Amino acid sequence: MTVFHLRAAGTSLVLDARGVAPSILHWGSDLGDVDVAAWADATVPAVPPSSIDVPPQLSLLPSLFEGWSGRPALTAGGPLRLVSASEQNRAICVRSENSDAEVLSELKLSSEGVLRVRHSLTNRTGADLAVPGLDVLLPIPAEAAELLDFTGLWCHERQPQRLPLRHGVWSRESRHGRPGHDDAFLMVAGEPGFGFRTGRVWAAHLAWSGDKRIWAERSALGYGVLGAGELLAPGEVVLRPGETYETPWLITVHSEHGLDGLSDRLHPWIRRMTPLKLPRPVVLNTWEAVYFDHDLAVLTELADAAAEAGVERFVLDDGWFTGRRDDKRALGDWFVDDTVWPEGLHPLISHVRQRGMEFGLWVEPEMISPESRLAAEHPDWILGGGAGPTWRHQRVLDVEKAYDHLLERLSALLAEYPIAFLKWDHNRDLLTPGDAHRQTRALYRLLADLRMAFPHVEIESCASGGARIDLGILPLVDRFWTSDTNDPLDRQSIQRWTSVVVPPEYLGGHLGDGVAHVTGRTSALGFRLATALFGSAGIEWNLTRASPAEKADVAAWIAEHKRLRPLLHTGRVVRADTPDPAQQLHGVVAQDRTHAVYALVTVGTPAAALPPPIRFPGLDPDRLYTVRPIGVAPRVVQDAPPPWLANGVTLPGRILSEAGLPAPLLVPDQALLLELN
Structure with a gap:
């Protein structure tokens, strides 16, 4: 067995497969060319008082048998032992087993930095085996102390909610037979105050259209996890001898640059994996x-x-x-x-x-x-x-x-x-x-x-x-x-x-x-x-x-x-972190950053008579861009507009992104479209 290091697009995954149970030592920013075995040896933690008598480490399938007192990955059977592990083309396959079952764990890191993980459970007994629950867990660091997920109602889907991640479990469960209007959708753990453009974040989405659960947990031992899996009723899945249950894929992404960094990985991966026929018809x-x-x-x-x-x-x-x-x-x-x-x-x-x-x-x-x-x-x-x-x-x-x-x-x-x-x-x-x-x-x-x-x-x-x-x-x-x-x-x-x-x-x-x-x-x-x-x-x-x-x-x-x-x-979808929640800005920037369209939107009454400047994220700082309004002119309340709106303006991307342009005084529920070339 060995220590595996998957790398792609600024993301690293390190898995130590040298012990009884494989452990994920790192999922996050790229560690570079490093002797991961030597690093893994150096990361063995201390043994705390009043705990198990070996250094506690979070395995790929954590359970009570290893001293993990949090929510387990597999909720039945005896301890699993590592049988084999192999790596090929940014994918790791790990086999673990006990007297009742064999578990195959697959970890795949795409060229875009999207990490997919799933488990497959095979019945090794001579009798039927009910699957009580099999989930995927991934570690998150102590810095990931704030959570974002979603709730909603009919016609009001995917409304964000935030909370601190303290000791214990924050769990979202769906029993609709479909994800539901209140679907958690995406669970994001990040540095407190993370936004669209700032903060390190770790995110998980379960690729499943039925009942499911997704959660974040912080243990008093110090470990934190994001976990998810299909939510099974008792006896819902029963395996005959030799049959296999396969979990849904857990789709996970890390970003050093806030929520937009998640989209920067997920969008190109989705476009490559499930391409659409373009152009999309009106x-x-x-x-x-x-x-x-x-x-x-x-x-x-x-x-x-x-x-x-x-x-x-x-x-x-x-x-x-x-x-x-x-x-x-x-x-x-x-x-x-x-x-x-x-x-x-x-x-x-x-x-x-x-x-x-x-x-x-x-x-x-x-x-x-x-x-x-x-x-x-x-x-x-x-x-x-x-x-x-x-x-x-x-x-x-x-x-x-x-x-x-x-x-x-x-x-x-x-x-x-x-x-x-x-x-x-x-x-x-x-x-x-x-x-x-x-x-x-x-x-x-x-x-x-x-x-x-x-x-x-x-x-x-x-x-x-x-x-x-x-x-x-x-x-x-x-x-x-x-x-x-x-x-x-x-x-x-x-x-x-x-x-x-x-x-x-x-x-x-x-x-x-x-x-x-x-x-x-x-x-x-x-x-x-x-x-x-x-x-x-x-x-x-x-x-x-x-x-x-x-x-x-x-x-x-x-x-x-x-x-x-x-x-x-x-193009690349971008969103600005605006100081006034009544004013929002989102846009799409061409992959080569030569062309962009933004929408400045007022979703409420601005807090000040002169709103903050319009700052355009995602531009090339060293290129010149001409900015001009397009579409139906929005309704405004102003004695005179900012002069640049009349004929457009040409400025460097650095100025447009960092300093911005004066905003017209839009009334609530209006949108100004701006095209940049």
């Missing part, structure tokens, strides 16, 4: 435009308005299938309603395609309405037997039992119609204990089989909006619906924090009505346009009711988005 979704009012003449007129504005993909939302006139019935009966569509969807799709647009369709395959034909024919397919309350007037379909039916129905739709896109929804929690593991695995298999059979069809993960956004499902989909709200004020926060992990081109953001359908808040068109510009852009508004001036602004916005999307969907 979408119009019919939901907030017509809801269940599916009428060919109405939708044809809407398609005409979309095409005239420059839309590239027209998506028909809920209401197209048999008996679906509201949200209380018909889920599971995936046949086109011939009373609404006597010729099927062919006339609408033909018209959409004649106008130069792709066609997309909404489905919710994992759900079933209690009074549907499918429920009458197959009551045994209702998960949990229909116990407990309905949710949105629906129950959950057992995907494993109904697998062949779902694959046949969806395949029939995709074979009959030239559908380029499925908006795949999931509008309720499971609320049945012990079903999340097999339901999630069956979903993954269904998505994979559909993609294999119809590789041209893109799929969007929607779960009552943003309740299933994770890196476990991402390899099987092409887009996330970030939230059911199109209110730009709420969207600013939701998109800001979601994009710490997920690149913007994977995140759907739509232009909504002037009065937001969810919140009832009225927003200026310019604010709505600027908010929807940066991601996978679209519209969820009945354009046939827009004024000629509004239609012209929307068409100009789409043209601007198309011009900028080569930058927006490949």
Whole structure:
């Protein structure tokens, strides 16, 4: 055995595999070319009083047997002993075993500095073995004394919360059968006061779409950890002799430069591992435009308005299938309603395609309405037997039992119609204990089989909006619906924090009505346009009711988005740490730093009559940049604007980043777009 040292992109991982149990000695900044064996010998700690009589060290699979009194990685069986360890191409494989099980631990460090870790447990007994819990733990240093994770509600997802990491466990658990609107999403431990641009941070995300837990723990012994794993109910996973359970990947990242440093690693890794077809098409979704009012003449007129504005993909939302006139019935009966569509969807799709647009369709395959034909024919397919309350007037379909039916129905739709896109929804929690593991695995298999059979069809993960956004499902989909709200004020926060992990081109953001359908808040068109510009852009508004001036602004916005999307969907996402929380700044900078777009956003009333200067992060300090405003001019309250706004200004990147430019006096809920070349 030996000491392994993985290095990539400023990150080091050191694993000592010379003892009974392998130990991670370092995960963080690059240690350089060092004799790691000699260093490992020098890092053996003292033996504290009233403790085990050997130096305490945190192993890869810590347990009571080694003196670890914190939350263990494996919660059953006897002590594990190291059998073998090997390293190849920045990946370490470690085998440990006891009389009951063999555990294979995989640690992979990508070229971008993203560290993935998972365990596989194989039953070595002659009887069935229930998996009580198997988690991944990684050490964090004492400097990581502040935590950031997320919570939320429907239409208010991924809201940040911070707290100090003291002795004990801060644990976040999801029992929704999906990550949920309150998903912890990303757990970050860092130096107190870390921000977007400053502070050392260590972060973890569990790539799993079912029940899970993620936690941080600081032991009184001195060790700290980030840990995560699938949250299994008793008896949920039982292994027959020789069978293996594999944990989800724990995706971890270290940054010396705050939260933006996490994005600097995660975004290029995601883009390489799950590449999208670019450019991302501009979408119009019919939901907030017509809801269940599916009428060919109405939708044809809407398609005409979309095409005239420059839309590239027209998506028909809920209401197209048999008996679906509201949200209380018909889920599971995936046949086109011939009373609404006597010729099927062919006339609408033909018209959409004649106008130069792709066609997309909404489905919710994992759900079933209690009074549907499918429920009458197959009551045994209702998960949990229909116990407990309905949710949105629906129950959950057992995907494993109904697998062949779902694959046949969806395949029939995709074979009959030239559908380029499925908006795949999931509008309720499971609320049945012990079903999340097999339901999630069956979903993954269904998505994979559909993609294999119809590789041209893109799929969007929607779960009552943003309740299933994770890196476990991402390899099987092409887009996330970030939230059911199109209110730009709420969207600013939701998109800001979601994009710490997920690149913007994977995140759907739509232009909504002037009065937001969810919140009832009225927003200026310019604010709505600027908010929807940066991601996978679209519209969820009945354009046939827009004024000629509004239609012209929307068409100009789409043209601007198309011009900028080569930058927006490949560049580096940056965010400023602003001293006034009412004023935010985010942007995208080209990889070669020759081009950038920023949004200065007011999400409240500024604290001072003259707000802080606009400082532009991510620029080359030695290049000259011309700064000019673009898009719809925001509303301001000022007797005179800063002079530089009239014709733009050309200054070095160092000045723009460090000193900045005077900000115009934007009123609340406004956005100023600035392009730099």
